[in-house]
Amino acid sequence: MIIQGDCLIKLKEIDDESIDLIYLDPPFYTQKKQSLISRDNSKEYFFDDAWENVESYKKYIQDRLVECKRVLKNTGSLFLHCDRTASHHLRLALDEVFDSINFQSEIIWSYKRWSNSKKGLLNSHQTIYFYSKSPEFKFNKIFESYSPTTNIDQIFQKRVRDENGKTKYKKSDDGESELMEQKMGVPLSDVWEIPYLNPKATERVGYPTQKPVILLEKIIHLVTDKGDIVLDPFCGSGTTLVAASLLERKYIGIDISKDAIELTKTRLKNPMKSESALLKNGKEAYMNQDQKVLEILNEIDAIPVQRNKGIDGFLKIKNTMRPVPIKIQREKETLEIAKDLLLKASKKNGFQLGILVKTNNTQTNSLFKAIDTPKDNLMIIDNLKNLPKIKALLEHNLALL
Amino acid sequence: MIIQGDCLIKLKEIDDESIDLIYLDPPFYTQKKQSLISRDNSKEYFFDDAWENVESYKKYIQDRLVECKRVLKNTGSLFLHCDRTASHHLRLALDEVFDSINFQSEIIWSYKRWSNSKKGLLNSHQTIYFYSKSPEFKFNKIFESYSPTTNIDQIFQKRVRDENGKTKYKKSDDGESELMEQKMGVPLSDVWEIPYLNPKATERVGYPTQKPVILLEKIIHLVTDKGDIVLDPFCGSGTTLVAASLLERKYIGIDISKDAIELTKTRLKNPMKSESALLKNGKEAYMNQDQKVLEILNEIDAIPVQRNKGIDGFLKIKNTMRPVPIKIQREKETLEIAKDLLLKASKKNGFQLGILVKTNNTQTNSLFKAIDTPKDNLMIIDNLKNLPKIKALLEHNLALL
DNA sequence: TCCAGAGATGAATCCACCC
DNA sequence: GGGGTGGATTCATCTCTGG
Numbered sequence: 001m002i003i004q005g006d007c008l009i010k011l012k013e014i015d016d017e018s019i020d021l022i023y024l025d026p027p028f029y030t031q032k033k034q035s036l037i038s039r040d041n042s043k044e045y046f047f048d049d050a051w052e053n054v055e056s057y058k059k060y061i062q063d064r065l066v067e068c069k070r071v072l073k074n075t076g077s078l079f080l081h082c083d084r085t086a087s088h089h090l091r092l093a094l095d096e097v098f099d100s101i102n103f104q105s106e107i108i109w110s111y112k113r114w115s116n117s118k119k120g121l122l123n124s125h126q127t128i129y130f131y132s133k134s135p136e137f138k139f140n141k142i143f144e145s146y147s148p149t150t151n152i153d154q155i156f157q158k159r160v161r162d163e164n165g166k167t168k169y170k171k172s173d174d175g176e177s178e179l180m181e182q183k184m185g186v187p188l189s190d191v192w193e194i195p196y197l198n199p200k201a202t203e204r205v206g207y208p209t210q211k212p213v214i215l216l217e218k219i220i221h222l223v224t225d226k227g228d229i230v231l232d233p234f235c236g237s238g239t240t241l242v243a244a245s246l247l248e249r250k251y252i253g254i255d256i257s258k259d260a261i262e263l264t265k266t267r268l269k270n271p272m273k274s275e276s277a278l279l280k281n282g283k284e285a286y287m288n289q290d291q292k293v294l295e296i297l298n299e300i301d302a303i304p305v306q307r308n309k310g311i312d313g314f315l316k317i318k319n320t321m322r323p324v325p326i327k328i329q330r331e332k333e334t335l336e337i338a339k340d341l342l343l344k345a346s347k348k349n350g351f352q353l354g355i356l357v358k359t360n361n362t363q364t365n366s367l368f369k370a371i372d373t374p375k376d377n378l379m380i381i382d383n384l385k386n387l388p389k390i391k392a393l394l395e396h397n398l399a400l401l
Numbered sequence: 402m403i404i405q406g407d408c409l410i411k412l413k414e415i416d417d418e419s420i421d422l423i424y425l426d427p428p429f430y431t432q433k434k435q436s437l438i439s440r441d442n443s444k445e446y447f448f449d450d451a452w453e454n455v456e457s458y459k460k461y462i463q464d465r466l467v468e469c470k471r472v473l474k475n476t477g478s479l480f481l482h483c484d485r486t487a488s489h490h491l492r493l494a495l496d497e498v499f500d501s502i503n504f505q506s507e508i509i510w511s512y513k514r515w516s517n518s519k520k521g522l523l524n525s526h527q528t529i530y531f532y533s534k535s536p537e538f539k540f541n542k543i544f545e546s547y548s549p550t551t552n553i554d555q556i557f558q559k560r561v562r563d564e565n566g567k568t569k570y571k572k573s574d575d576g577e578s579e580l581m582e583q584k585m586g587v588p589l590s591d592v593w594e595i596p597y598l599n600p601k602a603t604e605r606v607g608y609p610t611q612k613p614v615i616l617l618e619k620i621i622h623l624v625t626d627k628g629d630i631v632l633d634p635f636c637g638s639g640t641t642l643v644a645a646s647l648l649e650r651k652y653i654g655i656d657i658s659k660d661a662i663e664l665t666k667t668r669l670k671n672p673m674k675s676e677s678a679l680l681k682n683g684k685e686a687y688m689n690q691d692q693k694v695l696e697i698l699n700e701i702d703a704i705p706v707q708r709n710k711g712i713d714g715f716l717k718i719k720n721t722m723r724p725v726p727i728k729i730q731r732e733k734e735t736l737e738i739a740k741d742l743l744l745k746a747s748k749k750n751g752f753q754l755g756i757l758v759k760t761n762n763t764q765t766n767s768l769f770k771a772i773d774t775p776k777d778n779l780m781i782i783d784n785l786k787n788l789p790k791i792k793a794l795l796e797h798n799l800a801l802l
Numbered sequence: 803t804c805c806a807g808a809g810a811t812g813a814a815t816c817c818a819c820c821c
Numbered sequence: 822g823g824g825g826t827g828g829a830t831t832c833a834t835c836t837c838t839g840g
């Protein structure tokens with residue numbers, strides 16, 4: 001069900017204790033009127049976020065939270081997606097409405113983001129507060145993989161206490177250890193690393209502040225079963241409803257914007273999500289460099305980059321605006337091939353000078369093999385110890401280029 | 402300098418605007434007296450955390466924050482390490498003392514921890530608030546490596562805005578992309594993944610709530626230079642001072658506990674930190690399974706494990722207490738070798754049944770190759786599609802074992 | 803029924819020891 | 822000596838029990 005209108009009013013039309021999960025992504029606390037333009041420039045979405053002060057913002061949310069609590073089943077839960085500038089005020093509101101005893105988790109949605117160059121740390125997480133209506137809330141345990149460093153042999157062993165009360169692993173008389181029962185993995189943590197919705201994701205419908213479907217799926221999985229009812233009072237482009245629909249939950253969405261409602265309706269006709277290759281395969285799948293290359297790059301204080309065939313990293317060189325790409329020769333790579341790869345990548349990107357580190361053991365005695373072919377602007381180094389000298393040279397000369 | 406006493410009183414003896422960085426890790430908001438015993442049972446540390454209510458706790462902190470602000474230089478910063486049950490109250494206190502305009506970051510210290518079986522998400526982060534005294538705060542930009550998925554071709558290209566205000570990559574007339582100036586990597590994010598101080602770390606001095614030196618080093622690097630003054634009004638075992646000393650900053654530590662002061666003094670005679678192998682080498686160094694194996698394990702919903710030669714994971718099987726290890730045959734591994742490895746590992750750990758997945762293409766037609774040698778309790782599967790049937794079989798039969 | 807204290811838990815690391 | 826692995830130790834734990 002999708003309803004247009006102010007959720008405070010529309011919520012009042014919903015029965016007491018009828019909802020299993022409420023997810024809210026309310027407007028942010030900004031002091032100016034927002035207007036954000038959709039991707040294809042066809043639509044403009046207005047956010048009437050002109051709050052007098054943070055207290056009036058808090059009251060606005062709190063009024064709606066009270067209604068949310070009413071419609072929530074006794075086993076139900078609420079997730080509030082917070083604005084980073086006002087998250088503490090929102091948690092205060094939650095404490096007042098739900099009581100701090102029902103605070104379950106501060107979920108951190110963390111993601112990597114393109115940098116902006118502001119002074120300070122790069123803001124790359126958002127906070128979601130998880131409150132239950134009562135201690136009897138429904139909760140489905142979700143398990144994750146063990147850390148690769150975990151000693152599995154050991155955690156399957158039973159333990160006993162010694163005379164000082166310290167625990168030890170239990171051994172039978174013949175020195176054998178006793179087995180514990182089956183384990184399902186590690187309980188899900190409260191820090192969720194989920195990629196920010198890729199600008200080009202097929203999932204994108206052009207709505208600002210759109211959230212990834214996977215994020216909502218995770219929440220829905222956690223506290224509902226099939227057939228349960230999910231409510232989103234600020235449904236926006238309908239991500240929550242899409243996720244609910246994909247997981248066979250019933251859903252109710254409310255939004256004040258007519259455009260958002262339209263968008264949600266069309267989106268729900270064909271609910272879909274984009275598969276994140278990053279999440280599915282893990283970061284490791286993208287690591288096409290072996291440990292050795294990373295070590296070398298680290299040693300020479302270069303910036304490693306991963307997704308480029310001819311370039312392994314960039315040198316940090318002062319006094320120049322030119323990026324200097326560097327490539328480390330692979331074990332099974334002839335110097336010629338390595339050279340070609342670097343040159344090609346360099347040329348494509350317009351870099352003026354590339355540095356190739358020779359790693360096989362047929363060494364020459366020169367400081368570096370000299371600029372191989374001046375027109376190519378390629379330098380080959382066969383002894384890393386010389387690199388500082390070369391860097392100094394470059395810092396001196398590149399400014400002239 | 403290390404001072405014993407209530408920091409509210411001792412702070413008053415410090416000059417105005419004389420400190421570059423203040424880090425506070427105040428007592429937590431618990432409603433009962435805590436007493437925590439040190440590792441070797443030799444000492445007991447008391448925390449007088451008997452706050453009437455959260456308001457009195459907030460006031461306790463706020464009083465001290467006022468003094469902190471006074472002693473801070475105009476370019477100085479303050480980092481407050483928060484109790485998760487009261488972080489919102491603490492941020493309110495910070496807003497009141499420092500003004501919300503000087504809020505810089507909510508730093509998430511995220512880590513993996515041994516779990517405990519509570520209902521809900523596994524709590525695995527802590528929050529540190531970063532406020533500056535003024536907008537003119539000192540800040541050293543720190544850069545990290547690019548994410549492996551980053552397409553570096555793009556990050557060096559200049560961008561322009563099109564007529565609609567959207568950014569595009571700038572192309573010169575001949576279609577070549579124009580280069581940006583050199584980049585140093587991705588600016589440090591506000592989510593810090595730092596391993597929890599390990600139970601066996603040599604860095605440990607037996608003080609409860611001890612923080613990793615690396616965490617403090619990161620903070621100190623961020624907002625101070627060599628020779629600057631770092632202050633910790635709740636210095637505890639002196640981690641902040643150790644980090645400051647290692648980075649050649651001056652330091653002042655205050656703590657109310659005599660024992661803590663003693664501990665700090667001896668610790669500072671030989672300041673050290675433990676190298677985290679995990680941080681140094683990265684998680685990837687511990688991964689000994691290739692992508693293909695992980696994919697198969699994922700497909701059959703098994704729990705992957707890394708640190709074990711003969712075992713790649715464990716099956717999730719209901720109705721049994723017995724862990725069922727599984728191994729995937731490697732490409733360059735004969736069936737015999739794979740079998741031996743699994744058997745050996747199984748036997749060592751006392752598992753009653755192991756499952757080996759055959760992956761080379763000489764297929765048989767049987768459902769599974771049958772229990773190879775019944776006394777070994779080994780099953781060989783050569784068609785993954787049959788696994789669900791086998792799991793059902795197991796769920797039925799294993800209970801009998 | 804509530805609270806205090808005992809007892810069980812459980813995975814992540816580093817360390818020590820082994821070959 | 823170096824790579825592998827068994828073990829120790831931890832929790833501002835969590836749950837259960839008994840008064």
